[in-house]
Amino acid sequence: MTGFENHAGFTISSSKLQVVEIIQKDDQFILENVDEAFLNEPLDLTQDKETKISALLQGAFDEIQVRNPLKSATASFSMPLEIFKVVQIPYDNTLLHQDLIEEFRWELSLIYPDIIPAEQVLQYIEIDKNKFIEKNTSIVISISRKYIRIIKAFCEKNKLKLKFIDNIHLASERALTATNPVSGKGLILSLFLAGKYLSVLFSYQGKPLYFRIRYLHNAGDIVRIINSELNSNQHPNLNRQLLESAFISGEELSSSMIETLRNKLDIPFIHFNPLAKIKPNPRLFENRYFSEKFNSFSSSAGIALRLA
Secondary structure: OOOOOOEEEEEEOOOEEEEEEEEEEOOEEEEEEEEEEEOOOOOOOOOOOHHHHHHHHHHHHHHHHHHOOOOOOEEEEEEOHHHEEEEEEEOOOOOOHHHHHHHHHHHHHHHOOOOOHHHEEEEEEEEOOOOOOOOOEEEEEEEEHHHHHHHHHHHHHOOOEEEEEEEHHHHHHHHHHHHOHHHHOOEEEEEEEEOOEEEEEEEEOOEEEEEEEEEOOOOOHHHHHHHHHHOOOOOOOOOHHHEEEEEEEEOOOOHHHHHHHHHHHOOOOEOOOOOOOOEEOHHHHHOHHHHOOHHHHHHHHHHHHOOO
């Protein structure tokens, strides 16, 4: 982790603010803080005004600061699934980066006619034709500049240097890759469950192949949606018979829920510990978030571990 600086990774959800803080001390990387604070009222990032969002985040942050003041001056944020637009579309690998961005903006405006293309910040992952996907495609992920403005203003108010903003599932994937070597071998299925949303990610040899966010009308949709993704005509080679392993993480994900999914889907989902490879401050052994609820901090851990 050359070039590492003390780093606090935050995750924002509709109900709470979570943080995982990693610091460097005596040439070692130390897990310094694992904490969360509930918001004063439920947050709807897609509908609430910026002033309300900022006030709710500040209240939760202040509560965390009173308990365990940050030692980091740098912060990154993982954001909820519902504020991202995600599409996977063919791309022309002869186009320059900026031309690709404009092409993707246009494609997004066709699929999501309610968005203003110029107000979207885009990230894309190029996927070359392979044995699972038969043509060159890109996973295009976009977020409104509104949310970046809110996070920047929050950091400025609290004298924090903003480093990264990422999708909650993609942030979690960084923690998975850092703590579980098997995640980089073969075809891997990764699920993230957060409120009324489920995201599905297939990767091969540690590189994403397919990413999709699905809305849940109720918990009964979960098994049906996973089955539909595993039996898709669009990408028939992304199926359970070829899976090397499968991982699951998310908000308040109970052991009984995971066991039910294992039985219903006949997939041995791994409930991984994103904090397992980081030496903890000894006081964390008395912290129930560290010892019992570690999986729900996968996104905060992943964004705290991110270097680039």
